[in-house]
Amino acid sequence: MKKHNFNAGPSILADEVIENAAKAVLDFNGSGLSVLSISHRSKEFDAVMEEADRLFRELLAIPDNYRIVYLGGGASTLFYEVAANFLGRKAGYVNTGVWSKKAIKEAKRYGEVEVVASSEDRNFTYIPKGFAVPADLDYLHITSNNTIYGTEYHEDISSPVPLIADMSSDILSRPVDVSKYAMIYGGAQKNLAPAGVAFAIIREDMLDRIVRDLPTMVSFRTHVENNSMFNTPPVFPIYVLMETLRWLKSIGGVGEIFRRNREKAALLYDEIDRNPLFRGTVEKEDRSLMNICFVMADGYEELAPEFMEAAKARGIVGIKGHRLVGGFRASCYNALPAESVRVLVECMQEFAAKHAK
Numbered sequence: 001m002k003k004h005n006f007n008a009g010p011s012i013l014a015d016e017v018i019e020n021a022a023k024a025v026l027d028f029n030g031s032g033l034s035v036l037s038i039s040h041r042s043k044e045f046d047a048v049m050e051e052a053d054r055l056f057r058e059l060l061a062i063p064d065n066y067r068i069v070y071l072g073g074g075a076s077t078l079f080y081e082v083a084a085n086f087l088g089r090k091a092g093y094v095n096t097g098v099w100s101k102k103a104i105k106e107a108k109r110y111g112e113v114e115v116v117a118s119s120e121d122r123n124f125t126y127i128p129k130g131f132a133v134p135a136d137l138d139y140l141h142i143t144s145n146n147t148i149y150g151t152e153y154h155e156d157i158s159s160p161v162p163l164i165a166d167m168s169s170d171i172l173s174r175p176v177d178v179s180k181y182a183m184i185y186g187g188a189q190k191n192l193a194p195a196g197v198a199f200a201i202i203r204e205d206m207l208d209r210i211v212r213d214l215p216t217m218v219s220f221r222t223h224v225e226n227n228s229m230f231n232t233p234p235v236f237p238i239y240v241l242m243e244t245l246r247w248l249k250s251i252g253g254v255g256e257i258f259r260r261n262r263e264k265a266a267l268l269y270d271e272i273d274r275n276p277l278f279r280g281t282v283e284k285e286d287r288s289l290m291n292i293c294f295v296m297a298d299g300y301e302e303l304a305p306e307f308m309e310a311a312k313a314r315g316i317v318g319i320k321g322h323r324l325v326g327g328f329r330a331s332c333y334n335a336l337p338a339e340s341v342r343v344l345v346e347c348m349q350e351f352a353a354k355h356a357k
């Protein structure tokens with residue numbers, strides 16, 4: 001049966017990307033070697049790095065004074081690396097959920113953290129807006145898309161201090177004004193690659209703001225100056241990331257994927273709002289295009305396991321909500337076809353026809 005993959009991460013990649021990755025595992029570009037067995041210093045892999053850099057810049061309109069690096073350790077390692085590099089005295093964090101909290105916890109090891117805004121008062125069901133950002137912060141950190149709670153910033157905010165964003169789960173899903181950020185980073189396993197690589201897009205002048213002497217691997221300067229090749233980078237995930245960028249360009253780039261993502265999200269949110277058996281869990285204006293959370297409506301709670309079964313019978317995979325939110329979460333990343341959302345919507349409609357009181 002065809003599967004509809006709504007996994008939150010690692011998550012769906014385009015069929016064509018997976019096919020090309022499979023071919024490269026067997027024979028990389030006619031080299032007679034597997035991409036798993038080539039040197040990261042070979043000219044073949046140089047070409048991969050060069051193309052990834054070029055496409056990333058083109059697709060996200062990254063200005064020339066930014067550098068892209070690829071790192072191991074995931075976004076979770078970057079939580080402490082960001083603070084180790086840039087937190088001298090005090091940094092500001094916006095607390096919009098689990099990932100923000102984890103970033104805050106790590107930052108506190110290096111200095112003072114001021115939580116400038118938080119949506120914890122209402123269980124992270126909205127994005128705080130209109131908050132003041134003190135001018136004496138080393139930087140302000142936000143989580144642009146809250147993968148677990150299903151909220152997302154729909155505007156690039158302005159900050160009087162360097163703005164650093166964890167974009168793990170919405171990178172390249174929508175246009176971003178990169179010039180508003182000092183740094184954008186994330187794990188690549190939600191929208192770009194298999195697990196194993198994180199990306200960081202760093203404005204060059206930030207390297208002059210590194211506040212302490214750091215172990216070589218922790219300093220962003222090391223990775224920028226060595227083009228992510230100080231040590232062995234995650235060769236295969238970077239290769240697949242490059243294939244994803246190629247795919248994204250081939251379908252029309254970020255403008256087109258943003259159009260598709262809005263269309264998919266509208267389809268599902270409209271059904272959640274219309275269907276008497278389900279309800280959304282967050283403020284409508286802050287709803288994520290990537291992670292769509294919903295629960296059984298009041299009076300229908302006990303039907304949740306039966307709905308999971310109905311979804312499973314249609315090949316729908318990965319919609320169990322995070323344990324902190326419960327219910328369901330349909331992650332609709334870039335590579336998820338609209339067809340999969342339509343199958344889920346039909347499943348919800350059929351379920352309502354059968355069970356509505």
Ligand SMILES: *Cc1c(COP(=O)(O)O)cnc(C)c1O
Nearest residue numbers: 074075076099147166168169187
């Ligand atoms: C998944 C996720 C992370 C954690 O990423 P790892 O690469 O597993 O460390 C951090 N932030 C956000 C927003 C995420 O979605």
